[in-house]
Amino acid sequence: MATIKAIRDETPRVRSYTLGLPSWTPHRPGQHYDVRLTAADGYSVQRSYSIASGPETDGEIALTVERVVDGEVSPFLHDVAVVGDRIEVRGPIGGYFVWEATLGGPLLLIAGGSGIVPLMAMIRHRAATASRIPTRLLYSSRAPEDIIYANELRDLEARNDGLEVLHTLTRSQPAGWTGYARRIDDAMLAEVRRPLGDAPLVYICGPTPLVEGAANGLVRIGVSAQRIRTERFGPSGK
Amino acid sequence: MKESTTDDRTLDANAVAGMLETLFGADMTVADSKCAACGREGEVGTLLAYTMAPGVVLRCPACSAVMLRMVETPRGTLVEAKGLAFVRMNR
Numbered sequence: 001m002a003t004i005k006a007i008r009d010e011t012p013r014v015r016s017y018t019l020g021l022p023s024w025t026p027h028r029p030g031q032h033y034d035v036r037l038t039a040a041d042g043y044s045v046q047r048s049y050s051i052a053s054g055p056e057t058d059g060e061i062a063l064t065v066e067r068v069v070d071g072e073v074s075p076f077l078h079d080v081a082v083v084g085d086r087i088e089v090r091g092p093i094g095g096y097f098v099w100e101a102t103l104g105g106p107l108l109l110i111a112g113g114s115g116i117v118p119l120m121a122m123i124r125h126r127a128a129t130a131s132r133i134p135t136r137l138l139y140s141s142r143a144p145e146d147i148i149y150a151n152e153l154r155d156l157e158a159r160n161d162g163l164e165v166l167h168t169l170t171r172s173q174p175a176g177w178t179g180y181a182r183r184i185d186d187a188m189l190a191e192v193r194r195p196l197g198d199a200p201l202v203y204i205c206g207p208t209p210l211v212e213g214a215a216n217g218l219v220r221i222g223v224s225a226q227r228i229r230t231e232r233f234g235p236s237g238k
Numbered sequence: 239m240k241e242s243t244t245d246d247r248t249l250d251a252n253a254v255a256g257m258l259e260t261l262f263g264a265d266m267t268v269a270d271s272k273c274a275a276c277g278r279e280g281e282v283g284t285l286l287a288y289t290m291a292p293g294v295v296l297r298c299p300a301c302s303a304v305m306l307r308m309v310e311t312p313r314g315t316l317v318e319a320k321g322l323a324f325v326r327m328n329r
Contacts, residue, residue, distance in 0.1 A: 032252070
């Protein structure tokens with residue numbers, strides 16, 4: 001059982017939950033926890049959420065959860081759960097979509113929407129270990145208010161330690177926007193990949209069409225499929 | 239990664255890593271697997287997961303054949319794996 005220690009609004013539809021864990025074990029950035037809710041009649045439902053924090057925060061993890069319309073777990077977390085509540089969790093889980101500084105780089109991270117969450121764990125781990133591995137994040141959001149961790153990403157980029165953040169806003173852009181303003185395409189992938197050389201280590205997380213489009217596009221521009229790891233999420237998954 | 243076999247309800251087997259770990263007692267996302275239909279080999283984490291049905295179906299990302307089905311029934315957890323030529327938990 002975990003205890004909710006803090007709740008933070010990230011965007012109008014996304015919140016982060018800091019969970020205190022009595023039997024904490026360090027996770028690998030990119031892993032998940034399963035959250036299980038059980039009703040009084042025994043009906044139970046489980047969802048898997050990516051860990052947003054790095055493994056350097058002792059005794060606690062952060063999960064960042066998007067409110068899914070018609071969801072069963074995320075509306076509970078958003079509308080019912082309060083600080084001090086205890087929830088049933090299990091993890092850390094999954095060793096496939098993980099990155100640790102010891103795996104090296106250069107690192108190309110591609111996120112769509114709340115697909116940023118497991119990549120943020122990697123970025124926070126990179127910062128916490130003072131890694132200078134060249135890293136570029138291409139982050140696709142609909143509108144500026146949908147960008148999760150916007151301030152933290154800006155602060156981390158300002159450290160000038162080899163992290164660059166490139167945003168694309170697909171639906172609406174603020175006045176004077178100089179970033180990308182379209183869906184991810186091969187030309188964008190080629191521009192973003194170029195400073196990292198021919199063989200970056202790639203992690204892509206987001207909705208299925210974005211993940212498959214970006215993975216297939218990177219292969220078309222010459223990146224080896226062996227260097228690409230993907231994590232799709234759908235309406236039921238996260 | 240054939241686009242015709244996937245839609246926005248398709249997940250990776252990562253999404254059911256917890257259920258797989260309960261069944262097999264180990265992290266299966268990094269286990270190697272082979273598709274009985276087309277012979278593709280790859281980590282279980284690369285398989286496509288369909289979770290909107292009563293159970294969970296894992297399909298081959300190359301040929302889309304069903305490799306593994308898992309469903310909770312009143313009598314217990316049913317696992318059907320005839321689409322899986324092998325699975326290897328690596329040391």
